[in-house]
Amino acid sequence: MFSKACEYAIRATIFIAARSVEGKRTSLKEISREVDSPVAFTAKTLQKLSKSGIILSTKGAHGGFNIDPTQMSAIKVSQIVMAIDGDMVYKRCSLGLDSCSEDHPCPFHARFKPVRQDLQNIVENTSLLDLTSGLVSGSTFLKV
């Protein structure tokens, strides 16, 4: 579904968001520990998120990553996915045909459509805030 990089990105972003509501910045080291992801690899994906303007980064001692809390309901999961994987996840033909479309559908097209649509809706309509509140309240988890 999502690439590893994208999974880490979403997990990391949620963690950074949770810290940001407490007014704290989080270091790469802490993120990868709490999100259970490889440090150096996670660094790469965070750089992309930072360049895409989804997270803010600060170098130096007491630096790290954070997110403007007032933005957290505006940031959608789709933005993270787009920054890392692109939108092919929910646009691509399920059977891999380049030319699959409403006019020229693959045999699976019609049946698969609601799944893809649903996925797209969910990803475009759930905000970072939505995902973060459960983590803050302790009802959801980012690692074992």
Next chain:
Amino acid sequence: MFSKACEYAIRATIFIAARSVEGKRTSLKEISREVDSPVAFTAKTLQKLSKSGIILSTKGAHGGFNIDPTQMSAIKVSQIVMAIDGDMVYKRCSLGLDSCSEDHPCPFHARFKPVRQDLQNIVENTSLLDLTSGLVSGSTFLKV
């Protein structure tokens, strides 16, 4: 979503099925031509399908692949997927957590659940016959 191998497998199986309703066997060469997939790679996936009992293979001149037409409504897409990719497609946590479950959900779990469920239902309930009829009638396509 599905691996390339699995996409080819589904396309190939539908094509073989369409030929089988006409009482014909199809050679590997013809399959990969009509389904637009690399010959040798497709051979591998067909071997798996054959070993899984989803398709029948016959060696030698006038050999090839076919499917018992009376089985075509019993064979579900999920069987093909299972034979090639396994069932992780619709079982795996969307954020990659090994320990994600109803009791210990990731932040995306609840929202993602209907998508996964839907996908699983569709894949388990659409039969090979379902996918083949459109191809036979000319309303769906397996390549450009």
Next chain:
DNA sequence: TGAAATAAGGACATGTTAGTCTTTATTTTT
């Protein structure tokens, strides 16, 4: 029986994703 047509099998090649390591840049603290 020999040749041709096919699938099966295994070794190899290529490409992409995932991941590491090292150096550099920036900021804060002392």
Next chain:
DNA sequence: AAAAATAAAGACTAACATGTCCTTATTTCA
């Protein structure tokens, strides 16, 4: 100003998915 703590950047490596090639086995046909 120097040291420490951090992120950024780029080169490198590893693992896996995708794909090719060659040889072998089986079947049919002339």
